[in-house]
Amino acid sequence: MASTVAKTFVFQRDDPPIPLSTTADRLSFAFPTARTRWPKILNQMIEEISSTLSAKKSFSAKEIQAGKEIQAQIISLRDQMAGNAPLTPLQYDGGMDIENYNLEIGTFLPKPTWLHVPWLFAECYLYRRVRTYFAFSSPIYWTTFDPFLTEKRKALVGSKKGTIELVKHLLQVLDTNLISFEGEKQEALFVEMIQISLWGNATDLSLLAGGGVEELDSRQGKAAREKSRKNVLCDDTAAVYQMLKDLQHGDITLSSREIHIVLDNAGFELLADLALAAYLLKADIVHKIVLHGKRIPWFVSDVNHHDYTELVDGLAKGSIYPPNDISREDQQQLARFGKHIQDLESRKMLEFRAEMFWTAQHPFGRLPIADPSLYASLASAELVIFKGDLNYRKLTYDGQWRNTVSFGEAIGPLGKRPEDNDGMRILALRTSKADVAVGLPEGVAETLPRDWTRSGEYAMISFCDTKSK
Numbered sequence: 056m057a058s059t060v061a062k063t064f065v066f067q068r069d070d071p072p073i074p075l076s077t078t079a080d081r082l083s084f085a086f087p088t089a090r091t092r093w094p095k096i097l098n099q100m101i102e103e104i105s106s107t108l109s110a111k112k113s114f115s116a117k118e119i120q121a122g123k124e125i126q127a128q129i130i131s132l133r134d135q136m137a138g139n140a141p142l143t144p145l146q147y148d149g150g151m152d153i154e155n156y157n158l159e160i161g162t163f164l165p166k167p168t169w170l171h172v173p174w175l176f177a178e179c180y181l182y183r184r185v186r187t188y189f190a191f192s193s194p195i196y197w198t199t200f201d202p203f204l205t206e207k208r209k210a211l212v213g214s215k216k217g218t219i220e221l222v223k224h225l226l227q228v229l230d231t232n233l234i235s236f237e238g239e240k241q242e243a244l245f246v247e248m249i250q251i252s253l254w255g256n257a258t259d260l261s262l263l264a265g266g267g268v269e270e271l272d273s274r275q276g277k278a279a280r281e282k283s284r285k286n287v288l289c290d291d292t293a294a295v296y297q298m299l300k301d302l303q304h305g306d307i308t309l310s311s312r313e314i315h316i317v318l319d320n321a322g323f324e325l326l327a328d329l330a331l332a333a334y335l336l337k338a339d340i341v342h343k344i345v346l347h348g349k350r351i352p353w354f355v356s357d358v359n360h361h362d363y364t365e366l367v368d369g370l371a372k373g374s375i376y377p378p379n380d381i382s383r384e385d386q387q388q389l390a391r392f393g394k395h396i397q398d399l400e401s402r403k404m405l406e407f408r409a410e411m412f413w414t415a416q417h418p419f420g421r422l423p424i425a426d427p428s429l430y431a432s433l434a435s436a437e438l439v440i441f442k443g444d445l446n447y448r449k450l451t452y453d454g455q456w457r458n459t460v461s462f463g464e465a466i467g468p469l470g471k472r473p474e475d476n477d478g479m480r481i482l483a484l485r486t487s488k489a490d491v492a493v494g495l496p497e498g499v500a501e502t503l504p505r506d507w508t509r510s511g512e513y514a515m516i517s518f519c520d521t522k523s524k
């Protein structure tokens with residue numbers, strides 16, 4: 056049962072005419088998500104507030120009261136969801152994005168309810184709505200509270216084996232003279248770093264909703280990556296490598312080649328992305344990497360500025376794993392990597408930004424009209440790497456595309472060369488955890504297991520270049 060969108064909202068002007076994945080569609084992953092996964096995530100938040108209230112003895116009566124009020128709002132939201140209530144306008148909490156969320160709600164036909172609404176919109180709305188509850192609270196403690204922080208920290212601690220393995224390997228890479236590393240070896244290393252960043256996305260806390268972090272180790276590390284390599288269903292790595300090589304050997308006067316990475320999850324995935332960034336800089340493929348994170352707690356495990364600094368500083372200071380839990384040598388290696396990242400930051404070769412657009416409801420094809428200055432900065436980079444499932448869904452509108460449609464077509468306006476500017480080079484690194492999947496060769500989807508788009512076991516490396524040559 057596809058929901059339609061009446062194209063009355065200026066941002067929808069260039070959206071492709073593709074039916075969207077909705078929470079009413081029994082065959083879609085949106086169906087169990089709205090009925091089971093979201094309520095579990097809301098329950099986790101309610102529990103997190105309870106344990107915070109009981110752990111923090113120094114809370115004032117006002118802070119306790121405020122915490123309970125937020126909890127009551129989340130409980131009410133969970134009940135509205137279960138009762139298929141309409142999506143109501145968000146309360147204005149000072150965010151410039153609220154108005155667009157509310158305008159877009161009015162464009163869905165029929166009137167959207169929790170169990171009959173386009174999935175992508177509703178999921179962004181859900182996290183943005185929860186944020187308003189915290190933002191409205193007067194005690195400062197709650198306005199900056201991240202209900203997912205404990206989970207994110209636990210997952211990082213649970214990723215110890217993968218973290219140590221990855222850092223040790225990366226330090227060896229950084230100790231190699233990469234510039235003289237010519238030909239096939241150089242390309243093999245590039246492929247490996249892309250694979251590390253890609254499969255770093257296989258660990259996702261919103262998918263593990265309610266489950267433990269025990270299975271993290273089995274999804275991380277070299278062995279897991281090698282096993283999964285055959286599951287990359289479309290792989291444009293060679294084209295990206297060639298493009299970057301041409302740039303490197305081309306215009307030597309170009310003194311500031313940049314790559315932007317639109318991040319996904321904190322913890323191990325962020326570490327894998329930092330590894331990719333450090334490698335690209337060391338190999339002189341680019342001169343600067345800009346990392347884009349989220350401004351607010353988002354989709355459980357997405358990285359925000361606090362998560363970023365906690366990881367980098369924690370590695371550098373040796374505070375992520377308790378001293379009796381890790382050997383002295385391993386601790387020193389982690390610290391060396393953390394300090395290397397801090398050094399890149401202080402030399403302005405690495406920068407973390409958190410623009411509001413990334414937590415707007417917009418599919419990314421709307422970027423040129425929704426945030427022209429962000430678009431201009433991404434378009435001026437040599438490459439923009441989008442990590443993870445949600446970014447892929449936003450690139451492809453979470454549309455019900457045929458699997459064989461090209462990635463360039465599914466990303467709408469971003470896949471077409473604009474008349475008035477150079478366009479963008481987009482690389483999506485995605486392990487598949489939803490329904491949308493494009494760019495597959497004819498006949499491949501038919502050979503895969505029933506739940507292949509949802510399991511996180513299959514992946515896409517998709518590249519689209521609309522930049523002038």
Ligand SMILES: O=P(O)(O)OC[C@H]1O[C@](O)(CO)[C@@H](O)[C@@H]1O
Nearest residue numbers: 259261262443444445446488489
């Ligand atoms: O962290 P990622 O890779 O963006 O995955 C986000 C997850 O959340 C969802 O977007 C929401 O249910 C799934 O598609 C996916 O499992």
